[in-house]
Structure formats: C-alpha cells, structure tokens
Amino acid sequence: MTEVVTKALLRFVSVPGQAGKAALITLDNGLDYKKPNTFGPEGLASLDAAFDEAIAAGPAFIAVTGKPYIFSVGADITGIPQVTDREQALEIGRLGHAVFAKFKNSAVPTFAFVNGAAMGGGLELSLHCHYRAISTGAAALALPECFLGLVPGWGGTQLLPNLIGPANAAKVIIENPLSQNRMLKPADALKLGIADTLFEPADFLERSLAWAASVVAGTVTVERAEIDRGPAWSAVIGYAKKLLDEKLHGAAPAPYRALELMELARTATFEDGTAAEDEALADMIFSPELRAGLYSFDLVQRRAKRPAGAPDxxxxxxxxxxxxxxxxxxxxxxxxxxxxxxxxxxxxxxxxxxxxxxxxxxxxxxxxxxxxxxxxxxxxxxxxxxxxxxxxxxxxxxxxxxxxxxxxxxxxxxxxxxxxxxxxxxxxxxxxxxxxxxxxxxxxxxxxxxxxxxxxxxxxxxxxxxxxxxxxxxxxxxxxxxxxxxxxxxxxxxxxxxxDRPAFVVNRLLTRFLGEILGAVEEGTDFTVADQAVDSLGMPMRPLTLVGLVGPAVALHVAETLHEAFPDRFAVSQKLGKLVEAGLTSFHTADGALDPRVVEIYGPREGGPTGEELKERALTAVAEEIRLMLEEGVVADAKDIDLCMILGAGWPFHLGGITPYLRKVGKL
Known part of the structure; x- marks a missing residue:
C-alpha cells in the first residue's frame, strides 16, 4: 500500500515581542479532515527536513500544528501488514524516535499547537515538545495503542509518566484504551497536565503564537507538577498490574509490556527507555494479538461506518x-x-x-x-x-x-x-x-x-x-x-x-454462553471454577458478574424467550428462577463475595464439568449458535456478528472477531 504522505510545511511568522520570527510547521496530507494526518517513513522524513531547515534559520521558537481539525493520529497502521521482518519493525521505532527527539533536545524552545485530534504518535510528538497548547475543539486525544495490541512506541511510555506521574499515565496508556478506547477531552488533558493551556478554535493559532511568544519572553510561566520518582512510582505500577490482572487475567501481552516500560521510565535514561520501546514495538508488531486487533480495528473504523444492507x-x-x-x-x-x-x-x-x-x-x-x-x-x-x-x-x-x-x-x-x-x-x-x-x-x-x-x-x-x-x-x-x-x-x-429473530445478535449469543455457565453451576461445578472458566479469553467481565450487571430477572426473561423459540438449545435455569423469586439481584454481595443465600439456593458443590471442560462446552455452543444465525440470515455477514460482539459485549480486541477466533480454535 502506497503511503499517504503527511508533509511538514514550514513557514516563518512574526510574533509579538520577538525580534526574530517563529518557525511554524504545519502537518498536512493534502486531504480533508476525513483522512487524518498520519506518519509513515516519507512523512517522518518531511518533518525531519522541516525541523532542520527551521533550526538553521535561528527562529525565536519552533511550533508544530496540523491541518484544520487534525493534528496527527500517529503511525499509519495500514502499513503494518507490509512489515515482514523484525529489523523493519525496529527501524520504524527508531526512525520515529530520531525525528521526534529533535523537538525534545532542541536548544530552541519547541511548542505543539494541538489544533485537533491527536492520537498515538501524534500525541507523542506533542509530548516531545517543550510546551503544549490544545484547542478546546480537539475531538480526540489518546494513546490507544494497547487497544490494538501495541504499546506507545514513540516515547509515550517514557515521557508521559515523567510529565503527569505514573498513576495518571496508566490511566491514559492502559485504562482508557481498555475501556472501549476512551478518549481524553481537552479539559481532561489540561487537568492531567498534558496541556499547558487551552484556547478556543476560532482564534487558536493566533492566541497560541502570542502565548508561545510570552513564554519565550518570560512574561508567562508554565508550571509543572513535581513527580515523585521514588518507591511510590513502583507501587503505582504494581497496583496497576493487579487491576490489569483482574481485568485481563494475563490474556493480552501489550498492556503488561506497556507497564514494564512505564516502570523503566522511572530510572532509565531517555535513550535507554526509547530503545526498550523499539524492542517492545518490534515484538508486538509480530504478535498474533496485533493481527487480531487490526481486524477488529478495521471493523470498528470501516464496517461500522457503512452498515451492510442498510438504506441511505x-x-x-x-x-x-x-x-x-x-x-x-x-x-x-x-x-x-x-x-x-x-x-x-x-x-x-x-x-x-x-x-x-x-x-x-x-x-x-x-x-x-x-x-x-x-x-x-x-x-x-x-x-x-x-x-x-x-x-x-x-x-x-x-x-x-x-x-x-x-x-x-x-x-x-x-x-x-x-x-x-x-x-x-x-x-x-x-x-x-x-x-x-x-x-x-x-x-x-x-x-x-x-x-x-x-x-x-x-x-x-x-x-x-x-x-x-x-x-x-x-x-x-x-x-x-x-x-x-x-x-x-x-x-x-x-x-x-x-x-427480527429472537434476542437478535448480542443477547442471543450471550444467553447461549451464559446458559452453559449457569447450567454447569446447576450440575454442581464450583461457583469460582465456573466463573473463571473463560478467564484466558480476557473478557471484560466474568460470567456471574455479568448476570449481576444485566440483572437475574432480565437474564431469566431473555432465556425464557429463547427457550420458547429454540427449546433444544436454550434451557431455563431453574435455580436462576429461584434466585429471582428470592429477590436477589446478583450472585455476589457488595464486597464481591459470593452471597450465602445463593449458596443456599444452589446447594452443595459436587460433580459438574471442570473449568476446561466448561470452556470447551461454552465455545462449542456459541460456535453452533453463530452457524445457525448465519443460516437464518440474522445479519448480512459473519463480520457483523464480530462487530456486534466487540461493541455490544466487549469481545476483546486482542482476540479479533469472535468468528475468526472460533475458527482458529477449531470450533467454526
């Protein structure tokens, strides 16, 4: 695939209070905002050349901004499938680091004027600059790499914790991507300390230039929080890993690797830290989780925007x-x-x-x-x-x-x-x-x-x-x-x-899946064993917790509806019915412990399938249901089932769609 080159367009502008002019670099791929700026090899080379030309002119300061509505959304991930060996992957990381480092190491003050969406490498470029102004109209700010199965590979894991502290950095690098790829708003970025100031879109560039001139002149002081790089840093990383274990159970490597890099940022030199990012990036690029994540990303970014079979x-x-x-x-x-x-x-x-x-x-x-x-x-x-x-x-x-x-x-x-x-x-x-x-x-x-x-x-x-x-x-x-x-x-x-088929897509598949879990519990499988049977998938919520979120009464009603339609495949859990009759709204108490009343209703634990047997049973059942749904024409294509499960049930991005995963494990 040919790179859509984002050019770095350099011009010099007069600014108030400065004898010399400022160098303004505008990132622009020549297309409208629907095709955002990205960085490929040629785009990075253009930025590198623009920076060198700017420095040679001796400007008062150097600022980088983007075309209307877009700063940059980072590396062009459509080129990842073309990376065929590890050395190529390492070179991608090293090239980005080499170009961005010029902004960090510059003796001339550098500014990022983030006028629009800034994600991934785009946000990382801004972090390399000495100061950042962000437009209040910037639609999205994020480091979404862990969402895809990557790590922030152009300085994000090293710069962000040292700028806003490890706890806040973990929120941006780990928690937000794993929460349906949540974006930061400009006000969030200011509160966290990523932005030094915010300006309205109408006169963003003019006010940013005037602010930068005041910073350089010393009439405006930018204050930064002092970051504790002592043992508390490691404690935060340890706590974040514990939360990650509870969410993913070790199922996806990228966020764990990102945490390791964030811990390294406490003591390593920037050069050593970014070299470690290069190695991590190369590892992740060839991981099956990234390949699966790219499939998921394509569904969410493309198919979701053009629904199959829908009228205009x-x-x-x-x-x-x-x-x-x-x-x-x-x-x-x-x-x-x-x-x-x-x-x-x-x-x-x-x-x-x-x-x-x-x-x-x-x-x-x-x-x-x-x-x-x-x-x-x-x-x-x-x-x-x-x-x-x-x-x-x-x-x-x-x-x-x-x-x-x-x-x-x-x-x-x-x-x-x-x-x-x-x-x-x-x-x-x-x-x-x-x-x-x-x-x-x-x-x-x-x-x-x-x-x-x-x-x-x-x-x-x-x-x-x-x-x-x-x-x-x-x-x-x-x-x-x-x-x-x-x-x-x-x-x-x-x-x-x-x-119009019973329970449509998400609820039909979840009910079939939960039916196997609840059925095993009725057969005598230990509650914890049943609840943890599919931990290796890295689902966002364990099955019994999901029943509590949905509500046992709702889960029972959907099961009854599906049992009426498909009695041979959907059973109605008698014990779940007793749970509803007793007025219980969850299997667990407020502190997360198993409710003793649940134990009383279900009786002693003996017999029932093992955790591994239950996982096999649940996956086999879901695969069967998907085959039948496709035969019935519930959706136009298996990709629509994948999309529904990703967006409606939290099917993990790192597994790709549910149908490719089931094919991979021999169920479809």
Whole structure:
C-alpha cells in the first residue's frame, strides 16, 4: 500500500515581542479532515527536513500544528501488514524516535499547537515538545495503542509518566484504551497536565503564537507538577498490574509490556527507555494479538461506518421531536441521549406523575453531573433541561416524529403501548422499540401501519455503549428503516442491521454462553471454577458478574424467550428462577463475595464439568449458535456478528472477531 504522505510545511511568522520570527510547521496530507494526518517513513522524513531547515534559520521558537481539525493520529497502521521482518519493525521505532527527539533536545524552545485530534504518535510528538497548547475543539486525544495490541512506541511510555506521574499515565496508556478506547477531552488533558493551556478554535493559532511568544519572553510561566520518582512510582505500577490482572487475567501481552516500560521510565535514561520501546514495538508488531486487533480495528473504523444492507440515511424522515414511553432508568437514559445528540424536544410519559417526575429528575441530575465535571457548558445544560419534559398522557406525542418504547419486557404490554401511541401520532411518525429479545413483527401485527415499526436495541449504559442493533421487522418499510439509521448516526452509535429473530445478535449469543455457565453451576461445578472458566479469553467481565450487571430477572426473561423459540438449545435455569423469586439481584454481595443465600439456593458443590471442560462446552455452543444465525440470515455477514460482539459485549480486541477466533480454535 502506497503511503499517504503527511508533509511538514514550514513557514516563518512574526510574533509579538520577538525580534526574530517563529518557525511554524504545519502537518498536512493534502486531504480533508476525513483522512487524518498520519506518519509513515516519507512523512517522518518531511518533518525531519522541516525541523532542520527551521533550526538553521535561528527562529525565536519552533511550533508544530496540523491541518484544520487534525493534528496527527500517529503511525499509519495500514502499513503494518507490509512489515515482514523484525529489523523493519525496529527501524520504524527508531526512525520515529530520531525525528521526534529533535523537538525534545532542541536548544530552541519547541511548542505543539494541538489544533485537533491527536492520537498515538501524534500525541507523542506533542509530548516531545517543550510546551503544549490544545484547542478546546480537539475531538480526540489518546494513546490507544494497547487497544490494538501495541504499546506507545514513540516515547509515550517514557515521557508521559515523567510529565503527569505514573498513576495518571496508566490511566491514559492502559485504562482508557481498555475501556472501549476512551478518549481524553481537552479539559481532561489540561487537568492531567498534558496541556499547558487551552484556547478556543476560532482564534487558536493566533492566541497560541502570542502565548508561545510570552513564554519565550518570560512574561508567562508554565508550571509543572513535581513527580515523585521514588518507591511510590513502583507501587503505582504494581497496583496497576493487579487491576490489569483482574481485568485481563494475563490474556493480552501489550498492556503488561506497556507497564514494564512505564516502570523503566522511572530510572532509565531517555535513550535507554526509547530503545526498550523499539524492542517492545518490534515484538508486538509480530504478535498474533496485533493481527487480531487490526481486524477488529478495521471493523470498528470501516464496517461500522457503512452498515451492510442498510438504506441511505438521507432517505429517512426528519426527526424534530422524540417521544419516550416509560420513565424508568433505561427510558431516562434514552431521553438524555436523544436530547443531547439530536438537540430536539424529548417528552417522557409514564403511568403517573410521580414516575414521570422521577424520570425527568434523573435527566436533570445527570446533566448537573456533567456540568460539575466540566464536561458540559452551563449554557448547553440549560438548553437540554428545557428540551426534556414529561407527561402522563400520550397526547404529548401528537407532533412527535419518532416514539420509542422502553417499558417492561412483556409482549402484551408493548402491543398495548403501541396501539395507544398509534392512536395519537401522525401517520409519518416512526415507532421504535428497545426490546432486547421479543418479536417486533408480532409487536406490530395489530397496528394499522406495521410498516413504520422498527427495533432500536440500545445497550446499557446507553451513553457509553457504542452499539445499536437496528432491527427490521417483517413489514418495516425502507423509509422507516432509513430514519432509524439516520437517528443512529446522529446519536453517534455504530449501527448494525439485524433481522427480527429472537434476542437478535448480542443477547442471543450471550444467553447461549451464559446458559452453559449457569447450567454447569446447576450440575454442581464450583461457583469460582465456573466463573473463571473463560478467564484466558480476557473478557471484560466474568460470567456471574455479568448476570449481576444485566440483572437475574432480565437474564431469566431473555432465556425464557429463547427457550420458547429454540427449546433444544436454550434451557431455563431453574435455580436462576429461584434466585429471582428470592429477590436477589446478583450472585455476589457488595464486597464481591459470593452471597450465602445463593449458596443456599444452589446447594452443595459436587460433580459438574471442570473449568476446561466448561470452556470447551461454552465455545462449542456459541460456535453452533453463530452457524445457525448465519443460516437464518440474522445479519448480512459473519463480520457483523464480530462487530456486534466487540461493541455490544466487549469481545476483546486482542482476540479479533469472535468468528475468526472460533475458527482458529477449531470450533467454526
């Protein structure tokens, strides 16, 4: 693949208070913001040459910035498959280090003006600069390498801990990537100490140049936190490793290698530390985890943006008002999401005023939390509060363009809700359901216009989970479906088109998987053995903890729905039913210990499969279910199952998709 070269364009600019001009290097690949700046060999060579030319001119300072909206998103990972031997991999690391080090070692002050997205090597370049100004409009700041199966390989593991301390660095390098690749906001970067100052986008460059001139003149002082490089540093790294063990159980090598490099940063010279990064980068480039991670990355970055089989979102109806039936936790989360992303009026309804008031109060409280954390401006918060209202009558939906129900998972109840809504809304209003397992075709069967009913299956917590399963019922028309995809895009969700089959994709596979775990517990397998049976996969949550998160009652309901559809493959756990009858909401107590009442319900532990037997049984069952789902046409392709499981169930990036993994272990 030919490198898309990001050129380093040098110009000299006059700055206030300085006799000499400043050198300004702008990174630009000549394409619009949809194709971000990346670093390949030619791009690094261009940056190297621009720096040398700038130094030769004797500037007051050197600053590097990016094209509109983009600083740089780091190395061009599309070229990784072309790396065929270890020496090539080492050279990639060494080249980046050699060029970036010039900014760190420069006798002339160096500045990064981070005007947009800065990830991976882009953020690492900024860390090499002596000072950093970041635009408040920068969309994403991150070191996402561990998410893919790499380590920050151009100085990140050495510079960041020494700048902001090992605990904060572990958050950026380890915790955020392993939490659905969470990004930093500019305010976060300032608070952590990555940014020295923030400026608004409108006059970012002008203010950054003036600020840099003041720093060089000594009229502005940049203060940095003092970092303790004593034994406490190692204690932090040790604690981070413990947390990593609890999350991954040793399943993925990259974050562990990153922690080792961060520990090395405490005592090693920068040269020795970056040489160790080169070695780690070369090891990771040839690891199976990276190859799997690249497959996952391609799904999330490309397939998720062009959902297979979906109509053009532009063919959908405009949505200028949203109705939400229900005012419970899920419904309230939906109301907040629709209001904040669509910025249209949203009205909640429920059976009585007390429930409605509680739902609206939840939305307002969540908005207040965002303001308190500086994640939302007071002006926007006031606007959102004004957009969300409540009513005890569905007449409030009369002018809505989309109404979504989020009431109790009971088919009869949902059918009644839709009948009541259809009686008051316009004929163009799209009706959506957030059901997790019920038949949408059956839900719409008695309506005058079943063609406008579509499934919008969100995942909990609604704001954080990126997946949206969009379900086409038997009579759903193209315009309603297009509207659903347009809404999903506006909500910034990754949407996947799913056929109307019981429990769709994620819940169907998770229920089959959990059915094997719960079945083994009923057979007598020790709780801990069953819970740890699939630790080697590095799943984000152990099975019994997942049941607690979902809620035993919900898990039981989905199992019952699937048992009714596929009685030969989906059993209903009798003991889980007793757990629900007893009012238990988890297998564990608040401190994480096994609840004694659970032990009493399930009885003594004897017999049952071993941990290894259970793992084999669970993987075999899931593989069978995937084969059947593909035969049924639940999704267009196995890649859509992979995408759903990555985004909706936290299937580990380092394993690639679930279907390639199951093929690798001989199950598919």
């Amino acid at each position: 979102p532009d063919d959908g109806r405009d949505v200028n008002k949203v109705g939400v039936v229900g005012a419970g936790l899920m419904a309230s989360q939906l109301a907040l999401l629709f209001a904040s992303r669509l910025e249209v009026p949203v009205v909640l309804t429920d059976l009585d005023q007390e429930r409605v008031d509680k739902g609206v109060a939840y939305v307002n409280a969540e908005i207040d939390k965002l303001v308190a954390k500086n994640k939302m401006m007071p002006g926007k918060a006031a606007k959102l509060r004004g957009l969300v209202s409540g009513s005890v009558t569905k007449e409030a939906f009369a002018d809505a363009d989309l109404v979504i129900e989020a009431v109790f998972e009971n088919l009869a109840v949902k059918k009644q809700v839709f009948a009541e809504v259809e009686a008051v809304v316009s004929e163009s209003c799209v009706l959506a359901t957030n059901t997790s397992s019920l038949s949408i075709t059956e839900m719409a069967a008695d309506l005058k216009h079943p063609e406008r009913v579509v499934g919008l299956h969100f995942f909990n917590p609604v704001a954080a989970m990126p997946l949206l399963e969009i379900v086409r019922a038997e009579k759903t028309d193209e315009e309603s479906l297009a509207t659903a995809f347009a809404v999903g895009k506006a909500l910034r969700k990754s949407s996947v088109l799913v056929a």
